[in-house]
Amino acid sequence: MPHSPLDLAQALIRCPSVTPEEGGALDLLGRILAEAGFAVERPVFSEAGTPDIHNLYARIGTAGPCLLLAGHTDVVPPGETGAWRHEPFAGDVADGILYGRGAVDMKGGLACLLAATLDLLAARGPAFGGSIAFLITGDEEGPAVNGTVKLLTWARARGEHFDHCLLGEPTNPSRLGEMIKIGRRGSLTGKITVHGRQGHVAYPHRAENPIPGMLRLASALVAEPIDGGTAHFDASNLEFTTIDVGNAATNVIPADARAVFNIRFNEGWSAETLGAEIRRRLEVAAGNTVRYTLDLQPSNAPAFLTRPDAFVDLVAGAIEAETGLRPELSTTGGTSDARFIKDACPVVEFGLVGETMHQVDERVPVADLERLTAIYRRVLEAYFPAGASGASPSA
Numbered sequence: 507m508p509h510s511p512l513d514l515a516q517a518l519i520r521c522p523s524v525t526p527e528e529g530g531a532l533d534l535l536g537r538i539l540a541e542a543g544f545a546v547e548r549p550v551f552s553e554a555g556t557p558d559i560h561n562l563y564a565r566i567g568t569a570g571p572c573l574l575l576a577g578h579t580d581v582v583p584p585g586e587t588g589a590w591r592h593e594p595f596a597g598d599v600a601d602g603i604l605y606g607r608g609a610v611d612m613k614g615g616l617a618c619l620l621a622a623t624l625d626l627l628a629a630r631g632p633a634f635g636g637s638i639a640f641l642i643t644g645d646e647e648g649p650a651v652n653g654t655v656k657l658l659t660w661a662r663a664r665g666e667h668f669d670h671c672l673l674g675e676p677t678n679p680s681r682l683g684e685m686i687k688i689g690r691r692g693s694l695t696g697k698i699t700v701h702g703r704q705g706h707v708a709y710p711h712r713a714e715n716p717i718p719g720m721l722r723l724a725s726a727l728v729a730e731p732i733d734g735g736t737a738h739f740d741a742s743n744l745e746f747t748t749i750d751v752g753n754a755a756t757n758v759i760p761a762d763a764r765a766v767f768n769i770r771f772n773e774g775w776s777a778e779t780l781g782a783e784i785r786r787r788l789e790v791a792a793g794n795t796v797r798y799t800l801d802l803q804p805s806n807a808p809a810f811l812t813r814p815d816a817f818v819d820l821v822a823g824a825i826e827a828e829t830g831l832r833p834e835l836s837t838t839g840g841t842s843d844a845r846f847i848k849d850a851c852p853v854v855e856f857g858l859v860g861e862t863m864h865q866v867d868e869r870v871p872v873a874d875l876e877r878l879t880a881i882y883r884r885v886l887e888a889y890f891p892a893g894a895s896g897a898s899p900s901a
Contacts, residue, residue: 509624511875512604514538514617516597519606523579525648526557531579531613535620535642539564542624543632544640549660551652559645559652563661566627567637573889574639574671575623576847577616578646578653581608582864589866602872609870611863615674616642618857618875622882626890635890639668646843650806654843658850670817671853672885675842676860682874683829683881687855688818689738689837690845691770692809694777696784697801698723704761713759717751719796720763724749726791727767727784732775738811739772739837742780772837777805807841810848821854824884828877856881 523529536546544564552558565572584594584607592598592605599605604614623638641661645653678684700720705713727744735741746767751760771780781802792798812818814835825833833856847853858878862868 509538509621511614511617511621511879512599512872514620515604515609515614515870515875516599516606518579518613518617519597519604519608520595521579522595523581523608523644524583525580526559526644527580528560528644529579532560532562532642532644535579535616535640536562536564538620538624539640542566542627549657551656551660553651556649556651559643559648561644561653561657562640562642563657565637565639565666566632567634569636570667571669571889572637572639572667573886574641574668574847574851575619576641576654576671576673576843576853577612577619577675578643578843579608579613579616580644580647581611581613582647585866591867594868599872603869604872604875605867605869607868609862609868610676610858610860611868612675612857614870614875615676615857615878618878618882619672619674621879622886625879625883626886630890630892635892638886639666641847643843650843655806655846658846662850668851670889671844671847671851672821672882673842673844673847673853673855674857675844675855676857676863677836677839677855678857678859680859680861681831682859682877683825683831683833685836686818686821686825686833687837687839687842687844688814688835689773689811690807690809690839690841691739691742691772691837692775692777692805693807693841694769694771694780694805695803696767696769697803698765698767698788699799699801700763701797701799702759702761702763705759707757707759710759715759716761716763719792719798720749720765722796723788723791723798724765726787732769732780732783733772736772736774738835739774739809742769742771742775744769771809773809773811776808777802807845810845811837812848812852812854815852817852818854820888821856821885824881824888825856827884828881
């Protein structure tokens with residue numbers, strides 16, 4: 507089996523694991539981890555209306571502290587394959603650059619986590635001063651229903667305990683070492699329907715146009731900022747993603763107008779408190795004249811923050827020692843499976859540069875794979891110092 511980060515990344519990219527397909531990627535990881543001495547489990551979770559998802563949990567060691575290494579093998583579709591310079595699932599290297607779907611998000615990061623772990627075990631053996639667990643899903647890019655959230659519940663039911671988690675998602679904007687994610691904004695989606703009455707534009711008294719009412723409600727939601735931000739988060743932002751009446755006729759007043767919005771919110775809100783604020787603003791704006799309904803979608807993406815502590819400093823120190831950069835502690839970007847892991851243990855995210863993730867010709871410099879592996883190796887060395895056992899870095 508290949509053990510260099512490049513070989514591992516190429517092998518993973520060559521597994522066509524587009525969500526929800528396993529594609530052989532978890533099989534590959536399972537074989538390598540089992541050969542290294544890990545106890546490997548492969549739970550499959552199901553739920554009505556969603557695809558079955560293959561997952562992987564592997565652990566070596568029984569003593570504390572236990573460091574959880576997390577990620578996903580599923581990838582988004584490649585799109586038009588003819589637009590790629592290299593086949594998206596070939597894992598080609600050209601001029602020192604590895605191409606392929608998942609090279610950045612996040613098979614490259616997984617390869618580096620695995621390579622660093624195998625290197626530690628080769629140097630230290632199984633008595634390295636604690637435990638390491640891998641928690642890998644095939645459902646991060648999909649509905650995120652049968653993946654990490656259920657895998658964590660499954661692990662807790664078996665008595666598994668984790669002290670800290672390092673999630674290998676791509677976190678750097680343009681240069682390796684720039685940014686650690688110590689939290690994520692929450693996400694809440696809402697749908698507004700303003701109800702009118704269809705009619706002829708020449709007889710407006712016989713109709714009720716919903717469009718002015720929709721403009722009134724939409725303006726009320728964006729007229730005032732939701733908040734001014736916090737010490738670690740930018741201000742929450744509400745963005746309308748569509749406003750539509752579905753009306754192709756020029757002489758018909760439509761019956762309804764519909765709008766969809768999404769809010770990315772900071773830790774000052776929950777989905778419930780933010781929903782209450784949205785309802786308040788709409789009720790004030792509607793008064794007794796605008797008839798509307800509001801549908802707030804269920805949210806599994808709360809805002810959370812891993813407050814800077816000894817573990818965050820440990821990861822930042824490893825990055826600085828390898829790159830010379832002191833990383834920014836950030837909460838920007840979209841959601842990740844860290845939103846589930848934070849209920850099990852403190853979690854930080856650090857991975858590759860994310861410029862090309864989800865794009866045609868997704869790619870990563872081979873040098874970045876090697877350097878990220880070296881950073882992860884430093885994290886493991888610091889987390890499990892030689893000769894020490896039973897003490898968490900934050901203790």
